[in-house]
Amino acid sequence: xxxxxxxxxxxxxxxxxxxxxxxxxxxxxxxxxxxxxxxxxxxxxxxxxxxxxxxxxxxxxxxxxxxxxxxxxxxxxxxxxxxxxxxxxxxxxxxxxxxxxxxxxxxxxxxxxxxxxxxxxxxxxxxxxxxxxxxxxxxxxxxxxxxxxxxxxxxxxxxxxxxxxxxxxxxxxxxxxxxxxxxxxxxxxxxxxxxxxxxxxxxxxxxxxxxxx
Amino acid sequence: xxxxxxxxxxxxxxxxxxxxxxxxxxxxxxxxxxxxxxxxxxxxxxxxxxxxxxxxxxxxxxxxxxxxxxxxxxxxxxxxxxxxxxxxxxxxxxxxxxxxxxxxxxxxxxxxxxxxxxxxxxxxxxxxxxxxxxxxxxxxxxxxxxxxxxxxxxxxxxxxxxxxxxxxxxxxxxxxxxxxxxxxxxxxxxxxxxxxxxxxxxxxxxxxxxxxxxxxxxxxxxxxxxxxxxxxxx
Numbered sequence: 001x002x003x004x005x006x007x008x009x010x011x012x013x014x015x016x017x018x019x020x021x022x023x024x025x026x027x028x029x030x031x032x033x034x035x036x037x038x039x040x041x042x043x044x045x046x047x048x049x050x051x052x053x054x055x056x057x058x059x060x061x062x063x064x065x066x067x068x069x070x071x072x073x074x075x076x077x078x079x080x081x082x083x084x085x086x087x088x089x090x091x092x093x094x095x096x097x098x099x100x101x102x103x104x105x106x107x108x109x110x111x112x113x114x115x116x117x118x119x120x121x122x123x124x125x126x127x128x129x130x131x132x133x134x135x136x137x138x139x140x141x142x143x144x145x146x147x148x149x150x151x152x153x154x155x156x157x158x159x160x161x162x163x164x165x166x167x168x169x170x171x172x173x174x175x176x177x178x179x180x181x182x183x184x185x186x187x188x189x190x191x192x193x194x195x196x197x198x199x200x201x202x203x204x205x206x207x208x209x210x211x212x213x
Numbered sequence: 214x215x216x217x218x219x220x221x222x223x224x225x226x227x228x229x230x231x232x233x234x235x236x237x238x239x240x241x242x243x244x245x246x247x248x249x250x251x252x253x254x255x256x257x258x259x260x261x262x263x264x265x266x267x268x269x270x271x272x273x274x275x276x277x278x279x280x281x282x283x284x285x286x287x288x289x290x291x292x293x294x295x296x297x298x299x300x301x302x303x304x305x306x307x308x309x310x311x312x313x314x315x316x317x318x319x320x321x322x323x324x325x326x327x328x329x330x331x332x333x334x335x336x337x338x339x340x341x342x343x344x345x346x347x348x349x350x351x352x353x354x355x356x357x358x359x360x361x362x363x364x365x366x367x368x369x370x371x372x373x374x375x376x377x378x379x380x381x382x383x384x385x386x387x388x389x390x391x392x393x394x395x396x397x398x399x400x401x402x403x404x405x406x407x408x409x410x411x412x413x414x415x416x417x418x419x420x421x422x423x424x425x426x427x428x429x430x431x432x433x434x435x436x437x438x439x440x441x442x443x444x445x446x447x
Contacts, residue, residue, distance in 0.1 A: 007420050008277045009299045013352045054268060054436065057345045083426060099440050105426040112271055117350035120228065120357075194316075194338035205268065205336055209440045212333040 008145040011111075018110050019129045021143055026136045028143055028152060031129055034151045036078070038126075043186050046177070047155035049059045049079040049131060049146035049167075054114045054202040057191045062184070063116065063124055066159045071180060075126040077155065079146045080110050081133025097206030147171060155179050161186045174195060222441035229347040233340075234362045240386060241369040242376040243271050245310060245362040249390045252359070254307040263312040263382035267335045268433045269345050271422045276415075277349070277357050280395040282283035282308050285415050287393055308359040312386040313343055318365025330437025339363065341381065362389070387411055398420035 014130070019027045037044055048066050052059055067076045078116045081089070085107050089102040102109070110128045118124040135143040142152035145172045150158050160167050163186055171181050196204040238244050250257050262280045266273055285302035287295075301307060314322070316339050321330030335342070349357040364385035369377035373382075376388040384403045387394045395413050421430040429435040 004420055005295055006282055007275065009295060010275050010278050011281065012299070036367060047394055055270075056349075057341060058343070077411075097440075100442055102426055103439055104431070105424050108271055108424045108427075108431060111422075115271075115274060115353075116348075118354045120348070120350040121354060123353045142231065147275075171405065191341070191344075193341045195336065200337070206440050208336055209330075209332045209437050 013123075014111075014114050016144075017125065017127055018114050019127060021130060021135050024137070026141055026143065027129075028115055028136075028141060028149070031127065032153050033079075034116065034127065035075075035155070036077045039156075043073045043075045044156045044157065045075050045077065045153070045155040046070040046159060047077045047079070047150050047153065048159040049081070049149075050077065050104070050203070051081045052109045052113050053077075053086060053090075054205055055109070055156075056200050056205065058203060059113075059198050060116060060124075061191060064112075064118065065155075065184070067118055067124060069157055069159065073190075075154070076124065077127045077129065078113055078125050079129045079131045079149050080106060080113065082106055082134050084132050084134040085132030095203065097203045097210060099206050099210065103206075122189075150179065157182055159184060224280070229344050230358075232347050232356065232358070232360050233343045233361075236370050239380045240372045240374055240377065241363055242372075242374045242385070245312070248360045249308075249310060249363075253390070255305070257306055258284050258288040258393075259308045259310060259389075259391040261310045261312070261389055261394040263314070263394075265314040265335065265433070266311075266321065266342050267319060267323075267337055267347055268436060269342070269349070270431045270433060270436065272417070274349060274357070275420075275422060276417060277309065277311070278302070278351055279282075280349055280417065281309055281357075283395055283415075284393055286310070287413075293342045299352065309357070310360045310362060310386070310389055310391055311358045312344065312345070312362045312364045312382055312389075313339060314382065315339055315363050315365035315368050317367050318382075321366070327411075328434065330434035332437045333440060336433070337439070360434040362386075375409045376408045385411075393402040 019031060025189045044122040046066050048196045067074045083102055083198050090096045092098055114128050115122040115126055131143055131149055133148045142148040147167055158181045191200050193200050195208055234241055252259050260280050281302040282298060284307045285298045289298055316335050319335040324334040344363045346358050346361060351357045364382055376385050381400050381402055383396045386406050393413055394411055398416050399412055424431050427435050427439055
């Protein structure tokens with residue numbers, strides 16, 4: 001069997017769930033139309049954002065929970081930070097393990113997220129999109145920022161972690177948003193590991209890799 | 214609304230409890246053999262694989278998918294169309310048993326060695342690695358791994374069965390009675406003990422996902438090397 005067919009089959013079940021905006025094409029309107037179709041069909045739109053650099057079990061548990069928050073008809077949209085945004089916000093930060101960031105490209109991170117399933121019965125993430133000022137061309141676009149995407153598509157539920165204070169403040173400051181904002185306490189993501197100091201996180205894994213703790 | 218971790222934990226328990234080797238269940242190798250025998254009685258074609266799966270990555274998932282597809286192709290014959298093979302690979306008719314290196318086996322083989330990226334290994338505990346694997350799916354609709362067993366030091370309590378503690382993961386997993394063991398290479402001891410047609414040898418770098426930031430094919434060792442770049446400069 002030709003090995004390239006394995007890769008093709010592996011990617012075939014993505015079914016267009018990764019939206020690949022780039023400098024020549026912005027897909028924000030396609031995302032908005034898809035959200036409206038789902039809403040008209042009675043689905044509950046849940047939106048969250050994150051980096052997902054080194055995908056961990058607590059990332060997975062978090063996404064499970066966000067989907068559950070939307071109920072049986074939940075559609076989960078995940079916006080993943082662009083490489084440039086991760087680099088500018090997280091590289092060489094002491095609390096993030098003081099290392100190069102991202103470890104993996106947006107393409108790899110988004111594929112890993114999109115491949116996850118919900119209870120091994122259906123897809124976990126219905127759409128993966130991207131945010132960061134390098135996502136689209138120079139024109140001001142909702143893709144520039146995760147809060148802007150959330151405001152643009154007006155999901156029923158926006159999930160943020162308690163460590164994203166700036167995001168929370170900006171969402172709460174917008175009186176027009178019809179979205180319910182749910183703040184998750186990161187400490188409640190409970191899976192811990194013998195070798196990781198505290199709960200499992202990308203930063204915890206990085207610290208173990210670098211310092212052996 | 215507070216995060217109710219009990220909800221997600223219920224998902225974990227439901228998904229993993231019966232599909233992960235438990236040291237309290239008796240001889241690890243014997244439990245694995247019973248599992249394979251049970252699948253055979255149900256008419257399934259059983260594929261075996263083994264590895265460390267420390268920090269699960271895209272190429273781990275691709276490799277496991279490949280193992281299931283190879284199993285399906287063996288069962289159907291290569292002449293079948295690819296979609297039929299993929300459908301079969303993501304059904305109960307193909308079962309994948311995975312033997313996961315114990316922490317001690319990884320420490321012995323990879324810790325602070327170039328092959329392991331130079332870092333202390335494993336990065337994650339056996340139970341975490343097993344749980345993460347057990348939550349993965351093929352084609353989004355079937356468990357990627359049907360049962361996770363273990364091999365290497367401390368893979369069994371009070372057991373003298375050499376297949377439990379044998380350091381060669383292929384030697385170990387082949388003893389489960391699987392129809393086909395998908396491996397990267399075959400050691401001399403394994404060649405001497407088992408018929409060659411029990412194995413399908415693959416080149417794991419063939420068709421692997423490449424990451425432009427990592428500037429390498431994605432692997433745990435490559436990822437560790439990237440994290441340690443600045444450490445090495447210090």
